[in-house]
Amino acid sequence: MKYRTLKVRKGHRDYTLKSQPYSGNPITPFLLLKGTWLEQAGFTIDTPVSVSVEDGRLSIVRDGSR
Numbered sequence: 001m002k003y004r005t006l007k008v009r010k011g012h013r014d015y016t017l018k019s020q021p022y023s024g025n026p027i028t029p030f031l032l033l034k035g036t037w038l039e040q041a042g043f044t045i046d047t048p049v050s051v052s053v054e055d056g057r058l059s060i061v062r063d064g065s066r
Helices: 036-040
Strands: 009-012 027-030 049-054 057-062
Touching: none
Parallel strands: none
Antiparallel strands: 009 027, 049 057
């Protein structure tokens, strides 16, 4: 198993919730994953994925691979 070191970055949501139309554009944490290593791991362009969230852990799997 290989490891990548990434950093959670700050950004802004690209949409406004209809229930809160004038709430502004709050800062939101995000991760950006890109690189040929994704393809080498089986995540080619347009591959559908599922993300599961646990305490302190994100797991990303190709759909159908669960």
